[in-house]
Amino acid sequence: MKEKIRKFIIDxxxxxxxxxxxxxSLFDSGIMDSLGFIKLLAFxxxxxxxxxxxxxxxxxxxxxVDEIVKTVSKKKRPGK
Amino acid sequence: xxxxRTAARFAKAKLSEDIITRDKICExxxxxxxxxxxxxxxxxxxxxxGGGGGLGPVDTVSVLEGIGxxxxxxxxxxxxxxxxxxxxxxxxxxxxxxxxxxYLSPLMDGAxxxxxxxxxxxxxxxxxxxxxxxxxxxxxxxxxxRKVFITNAPVADIFVVYVRTGNRKGMAGISCFLIEKGAKGxxxxxxxxxxxxxxxxxxxxxxxxxxxxxxxxIGRYNSGAVVFNESISxxxxxxxxxxxxxxxxxxxxCAGYAKTREVFGRPIAGFKIVSDRIRDMELCLKKGRALxxxxxxxxxxxxxxxxxxxxxxxxxxxxxxxCSRQALxxxxxxxxxxxxxxxxxxxxxxxxxxxxxTSEVLQEMIRKTRKVVR
Numbered sequence: 001m002k003e004k005i006r007k008f009i010i011d012x013x014x015x016x017x018x019x020x021x022x023x024x025s026l027f028d029s030g031i032m033d034s035l036g037f038i039k040l041l042a043f044x045x046x047x048x049x050x051x052x053x054x055x056x057x058x059x060x061x062x063x064x065v066d067e068i069v070k071t072v073s074k075k076k077r078p079g080k
Numbered sequence: 081x082x083x084x085r086t087a088a089r090f091a092k093a094k095l096s097e098d099i100i101t102r103d104k105i106c107e108x109x110x111x112x113x114x115x116x117x118x119x120x121x122x123x124x125x126x127x128x129x130g131g132g133g134g135l136g137p138v139d140t141v142s143v144l145e146g147i148g149x150x151x152x153x154x155x156x157x158x159x160x161x162x163x164x165x166x167x168x169x170x171x172x173x174x175x176x177x178x179x180x181x182x183y184l185s186p187l188m189d190g191a192x193x194x195x196x197x198x199x200x201x202x203x204x205x206x207x208x209x210x211x212x213x214x215x216x217x218x219x220x221x222x223x224x225x226r227k228v229f230i231t232n233a234p235v236a237d238i239f240v241v242y243v244r245t246g247n248r249k250g251m252a253g254i255s256c257f258l259i260e261k262g263a264k265g266x267x268x269x270x271x272x273x274x275x276x277x278x279x280x281x282x283x284x285x286x287x288x289x290x291x292x293x294x295x296x297x298i299g300r301y302n303s304g305a306v307v308f309n310e311s312i313s314x315x316x317x318x319x320x321x322x323x324x325x326x327x328x329x330x331x332x333x334c335a336g337y338a339k340t341r342e343v344f345g346r347p348i349a350g351f352k353i354v355s356d357r358i359r360d361m362e363l364c365l366k367k368g369r370a371l372x373x374x375x376x377x378x379x380x381x382x383x384x385x386x387x388x389x390x391x392x393x394x395x396x397x398x399x400x401x402x403c404s405r406q407a408l409x410x411x412x413x414x415x416x417x418x419x420x421x422x423x424x425x426x427x428x429x430x431x432x433x434x435x436x437x438t439s440e441v442l443q444e445m446i447r448k449t450r451k452v453v454r
Contacts (some may be wrong), residue, residue, distance in 0.1 A: 027252035034208060034251045034305060035448050036385050054310045054384060055173045058300040059252050 022065040032047050050075040087146025096152040100173025108277045112156045117190025118385045137379035141321035148325020153278025154428040162231040165315035174299035174307050196237035197227040203443045208251045212246040223290045234271045234281040242304050256304035258296045265290035266396035276427030313386045323400040327365045330407040357406045364399035394442040397432040404429040
């Protein structure tokens with residue numbers, strides 16, 4: 001899961017170049033903007049077959065690769 | 081279809097009174113506002129168990145299309161859009177139970193008017209470069225800054241205000257607050273005179289150490305951008321539906337006029353140049369309707385429809401401006417006269433390509449997200 005997410009971010013927001021640390025803030029570093037965020041949510045829903053309710057979204061939960069993985073894993077857990 | 085017809089009948093009968101005079105003197109219609117509340121416009125997206133109409137996105141755009149078709153007071157519709165999408169929706173989707181209990185009922189029955197304050201002098205199209213900031217204290221926030229071009233501000237009772245919380249850049253460090261008119265340190269400017277949509281009010285607001293309780297936060301701390309994205313996405317679809325109705329109204333007016341107006345001994349509808357103009361307007365209507373309903377269906381399936389809504393708004397607002405110009409031209413000198421209402425329609429249509437995301441911003445957004453399937 002982590003690899004897929006990291007690849008998506010590098011391909012879509014970093015022109016397919018560079019390294020991405022798992023704990024770097026995607027928003028503060030300027031890698032992801034509001035449109036990128038929408039794009040990321042669409043990717044997550046489609047790739048990992050989870051449904052994201054916007055009213056439950058906290059930006060901090062999508063701020064780093066680690067946080068994204070944690071958030072998606074929670075969503076995928078049965079009963080979540 | 082029935083929803084649209086009913087809405088159009090209501091709007092035609094109740095919402096266009098004295099529009100020429102009120103447009104001249106920039107007068108907002110409180111009477112029209114209350115009629116809309118009685119009809120259920122302010123509450124249509126609120127679930128039935130919450131006292132609203134419980135309409136889904138597809139039915140909502142049908143109602144709005146009908147309202148746009150019947151109502152000539154585009155300023156009133158602009159005020160309604162700011163109220164529903166900018167204030168009611170954020171409370172409904174992101175508000176606490178306490179906020180819903182306190183504000184939704186009076187916002188639905190017309191007693192309160194809502195406004196939405198995002199834009200700043202240096203944060204218009206670049207919405208997330210906000211300077212207005214909140215300092216977190218124990219149990220409350222102190223907010224300072226200035227918001228401009230705020231629709232409804234002179235008549236609003238409750239404001240949804242987006243401010244920077246913390247030192248983070250861009251969309252990550254923004255929070256959303258509910259602030260009531262009359263709060264200490266909260267000031268509303270005078271109504272601004274403008275080219276079109278003159279029956280809706282607009283002014284700046286100034287926050288000077290405005291004290292706001294923690295309980296006034298809408299959505300999560302530092303996640304106001306999520307609230308804004310959801311609100312603006314609905315708003316774009318909603319205003320596009322209203323403008324579709326306006327385009328249909330213009331088509332009907334022009335088709336009727338072209339059949340009865342004669343030059344060189346025959347109706348102008350018989351001249352190719354005129355019938356081509358009307359056909360162009362009808363084509364805009366059909367294409368626009370397909371885009372608006374596509375966005376509504378995407379929402380109905382549970383998707384935010386961010387890009388679909390942007391596409392619908394971009395196409396319909398540009399088409400509305402184009403069709404208002406065509407309508408004026410078909411009417412010749414009569415169209416240029418205030419009495420016929422077509423010059424007002426053109427002034428109003430110009431605004432539609434600027435508010436809720438300028439056409440340029442929407443084009444750029446669509447270009448950047450071409451592969452988005454959401």
